[in-house]
Amino acid sequence: MSKRESFFMKYIDEYRSEALAQKVIGELRRIVTRPWVLMEVCGGQTHTIVKYGIDHLLPNEVELVHGPGCPVCVTSLEMIDKAHAIARRPDVIFCSFGDMLRVPGSAVDLLVLKSRGADVRVVYSPIDSLKIARANPGKKIVFFAIGFETTAPGNAMAVWQARQQGIKNFSVLVSHVLVPPAIASILQSPLNRVQGFLGPGHVCTVMGYREYEPIAERFNVPIVITGFEPLDILEGVLMTVRQLEAGKAQVQNQYPRVVKREGNRVAQELVNKVFDVCDRKWRGVGSIPKSGYKLRYEFRDHDAERLFEVEEIDTQEPSICISGLVLKGVKKPHDCPAFGKECKPEHPLGATMVSAEGACAAYYAYGRHLDLENRLAARRGVSVTPNEQ
Amino acid sequence: MGKANFGGIVKQVCLEYTPEVNAGDYVLVHVGFALAKVDEEEAARTYQLLEEMAQLAELETPDV
Numbered sequence: 001m002s003k004r005e006s007f008f009m010k011y012i013d014e015y016r017s018e019a020l021a022q023k024v025i026g027e028l029r030r031i032v033t034r035p036w037v038l039m040e041v042c043g044g045q046t047h048t049i050v051k052y053g054i055d056h057l058l059p060n061e062v063e064l065v066h067g068p069g070c071p072v073c074v075t076s077l078e079m080i081d082k083a084h085a086i087a088r089r090p091d092v093i094f095c096s097f098g099d100m101l102r103v104p105g106s107a108v109d110l111l112v113l114k115s116r117g118a119d120v121r122v123v124y125s126p127i128d129s130l131k132i133a134r135a136n137p138g139k140k141i142v143f144f145a146i147g148f149e150t151t152a153p154g155n156a157m158a159v160w161q162a163r164q165q166g167i168k169n170f171s172v173l174v175s176h177v178l179v180p181p182a183i184a185s186i187l188q189s190p191l192n193r194v195q196g197f198l199g200p201g202h203v204c205t206v207m208g209y210r211e212y213e214p215i216a217e218r219f220n221v222p223i224v225i226t227g228f229e230p231l232d233i234l235e236g237v238l239m240t241v242r243q244l245e246a247g248k249a250q251v252q253n254q255y256p257r258v259v260k261r262e263g264n265r266v267a268q269e270l271v272n273k274v275f276d277v278c279d280r281k282w283r284g285v286g287s288i289p290k291s292g293y294k295l296r297y298e299f300r301d302h303d304a305e306r307l308f309e310v311e312e313i314d315t316q317e318p319s320i321c322i323s324g325l326v327l328k329g330v331k332k333p334h335d336c337p338a339f340g341k342e343c344k345p346e347h348p349l350g351a352t353m354v355s356a357e358g359a360c361a362a363y364y365a366y367g368r369h370l371d372l373e374n375r376l377a378a379r380r381g382v383s384v385t386p387n388e389q
Numbered sequence: 390m391g392k393a394n395f396g397g398i399v400k401q402v403c404l405e406y407t408p409e410v411n412a413g414d415y416v417l418v419h420v421g422f423a424l425a426k427v428d429e430e431e432a433a434r435t436y437q438l439l440e441e442m443a444q445l446a447e448l449e450t451p452d453v
């Protein structure tokens with residue numbers, strides 16, 4: 001869970017009960033008969049899994065690979081470089097969620113720009129950047145609107161209010177991404193090993209899970225919409241493995257305490273008024289058709305991409321970084337030769353080492369670069385061979 | 390707008406998307422917006438299911 005999110009939940013202690021977790025793992029051991037590869041889609045889930053070492057507690061047959069659900073990680077380099085070009089302008093106050101500041105662009109990151117005098121401000125909510133716009137009528141306020149479907153209602157509301165209230169000096173640089181097309185793209189990849197998914201609980205809080213049903217059917221994979229506490233993850237794994245063992249491929253909801261099948265209709269309505277679906281490039285993954293949101297034409301006066309002509313940028317990605325393969329679940333962070341060596345949170349080479357939701361950062365934060373060797377050795381005997389050529 | 394208590398820290402939260410929320414409810418908040426009311430019955434039921442399953446697992450596999 002990234003710092004900009006705060007989830008206030010009852011039952012937190014219950015959903016972290018260790019005794020109960022052991023029982024769920026026991027049940028998993030009892031029912032599993034062969035190796036299965038599961039992907040947790042969301043970076044918040046990756047964080048919980050690595051933090052509590054859930055992947056090491058599971059029976060050897062069940063392997064978890066980490067998915068692309070880290071919004072900061074998948075924001076394309078072109079978009080980051082565009083953000084930097086806009087933030088450099090003296091007439092601009094550039095507002096962003098905090099975890100975007102250290103994400104490397106081709107040349108620098110936002111923090112470096114800030115130290116060189118650019119007015120870059122961290123906001124907790126897009127609404128805060130609207131307040132900054134009201135307080136600074138002589139400046140152009142640009143908010144970096146990144147995120148998955150979970151963040152779309154908040155960002156849509158900021159744009160909506162700016163138009164309603166005639167806040168003309170407020171615009172957004174939109175780089176929204178959508179989960180279902182990414183899942184479909186992973187399943188279509190020839191390198192794919194994933195046989196079942198822990199679906200993204202908070203994305204589905206907004207969108208519901210109807211749109212996952214045709215994916216489960218078409219690709220014959222179970223998708224279990226799953227929460228973020230350790231027991232949520234374990235139950236999600238159990239429900240997925242139960243389906244796999246029974247030869248089923250359905251969408252199930254492990255997280256009914258917040259997710260409903262139809263999602264949050266009020267939020268969907270405003271999101272659809274403000275945003276339109278578009279093709280989107282994902283960092284490390286490439287372009288995925290219909291996998292993003294852009295502003296609708298009616299809101300063009302608040303569209304930073306249109307307002308600030310940014311010339312073609314020649315982007316450069318460090319060649320050593322394999323974050324694209326990590327985001328697709330093909331590789332793990334410790335497969336990267338730079339992990340924990342040239343690449344650390346203090347000097348990240350790729351975006352997956354920056355955000356708390358990034359797999360590389362989570363592996364590093366919980367010491368996996370230290371005990372790597374032992375664990376690799378322990379797992380080697382049982383790991384599933386990827387079907388790469 | 391409403392006020393939400395995050396384990397002691399009180400913050401402003403936009404309630405536009407959750408018109409059904411009343412004072413005292415638990416909500417899921419993301420970037421300053423309440424996105425869902427936490428369904429306490431479901432929360433209790435999921436937990437209870439897990440507990441029952443645990444008892445079952447205990448009966449069937451006493452050695453784990």
Ligand code: SF4
Binds near residue numbers: 333343349
């Ligand atoms: S460890 Fe660093 S260089 Fe390697 S994949 Fe992760 S972000 Fe890229």
